[in-house]
Amino acid sequence: MRITGLAAYSSDLHYDGTAYAFAGGRSYQHFTSTVVVLTTDEGLTGFGEVCPCGPSYMPAFAGGLPACLEELAPHVIGEDPRHTSRLHRKMDRALNGHAYAKAAIDIACWDLLGKAAGLPVHVLLGGLLTETMPLHRIVPLSDPAAMAASLDAYRKAGFRHFQVKLGHDVDEDIAMMRCLADGWQHGEVWVGDINGAWRRDQVARFSRSLQDLDLILEQPCASYEECLSFRQRAHHPIKLDECLTSVADVQRALKDDAMDAMALKVSKFGGLTPSRLIRDLCVAAGIPMTIEDAWGSGIATAAYAHLAASTPTPYLLNTTDLHRYNTTQLAHGAPEVTCGTMRLSNRPGLGAEPDFSLLSVPLVTAGSLN
Incomplete structure (x- = not known):
């Protein structure tokens, strides 16, 4: 199995409350989530998601995710997503830091691994x-x-x-x-x-x-x-x-x-x-x-x-x-x-799939998405 394409989408998640507030004067009403879709030559599709808790919580910035994914995509396409440690090491060589961006791809790879094996990720x-x-x-x-x-x-x-x-x-x-x-x-x-x-x-x-x-x-x-x-x-x-x-x-x-x-x-x-x-x-x-x-x-x-x-x-x-x-x-x-x-359910992979009607147009596209 090989990864043939990568696409990334985003959507705002609005907090179900007045405000999500914590120390230091930080308060948010919504957060920007990024969903990564990996396609493969065997017809399986994997999904990952990363959503930083605002730009001042930890070293993760939603606005920077598309640029990081653009940088990582050429190093991911052509790899076997089932070899998660190998692929993670390759991402580390390609881009220093930015763990949150690598997480979106890594999670999608585990989803693919589970689907390929016919087993839930756990x-x-x-x-x-x-x-x-x-x-x-x-x-x-x-x-x-x-x-x-x-x-x-x-x-x-x-x-x-x-x-x-x-x-x-x-x-x-x-x-x-x-x-x-x-x-x-x-x-x-x-x-x-x-x-x-x-x-x-x-x-x-x-x-x-x-x-x-x-x-x-x-x-x-x-x-x-x-x-x-x-x-x-x-x-x-x-x-x-x-x-x-x-x-x-x-x-x-x-x-x-x-x-x-x-x-x-x-x-x-x-x-x-x-x-x-x-x-x-x-x-x-x-x-x-x-x-x-x-x-x-x-x-x-x-x-x-x-x-x-x-x-x-x-x-x-x-x-x-x-x-x-x-x-x-x-x-x-x-x-x-x-x-x-x-x-959890016993569905293969992560068991969750995006509702594309709620996502943006693709922010990143690389390779073949068919």
Whole structure:
């Protein structure tokens, strides 16, 4: 099998809420998603999707994706998509960095691998180990009353894992968490996500003031070094996210004992090929993970859900249903969500395909698309 063509499309995903807001004054109403389509000489078509969470969240810019894909396309066409590691190494030689662009192609290759084998991708990633995946629900940064109302609504919808965005004044966030914690129920998992917005002294004061709360603190400071320094005196488990951007970063964090958990965002690391390696390193080290992505619709959700489903249950902290955060769905066949959990189908490949009526005209075309 050989890749004969590559095309890329885009569409805006509008947030199903007032605003998706988090620390640092960042707030968005919509995100631009890019869908990559790979065609092959055997008539199979593979789909990938990448959707950065705005231009200021991580090193990923939706406006730059078409240029990156134009650069990568000549190096991808003619390759066998089933040889995912070989193809990923070739992309790395062709373009330094820009993991998010490579992720869109890599995900489409895994979709093709599954379709060629007649198997769902999770089987190829290790097998179905977590059939029913727990979901966390994000509580965007807002005034305390609005956040309390959102949390209550999500709890009533069946969610038991919550990621509460922090980023007010530290004293305000301490008071808000005290207020929210009045409704805490047995078995719930709470993560306070600071998105790297605080200094070490600020997060130390926050953690010390709330040390009686069963709470995980996510990405408390901007840099890895600051987070590592704080971890040595933290009163809560530490989860790392934005400061880890490569396999080498994760290896360093494991060696330094820098984290109790991590957020594994598939597009940030370049797709399922490197993310599978990171997943297995964390499992071997006993580190639980939230397996997810920055944003996306049904194809992006399906990609990380297959990785999550093939993760041993003790090491899957949770995942998320990003496709249900949007007012529109760009794909058919996204994973099914019920009462705060998610399940995959047994369809070959990712099991999700784009709704081309909702996508732009092709932004990139290369090779033969027939």
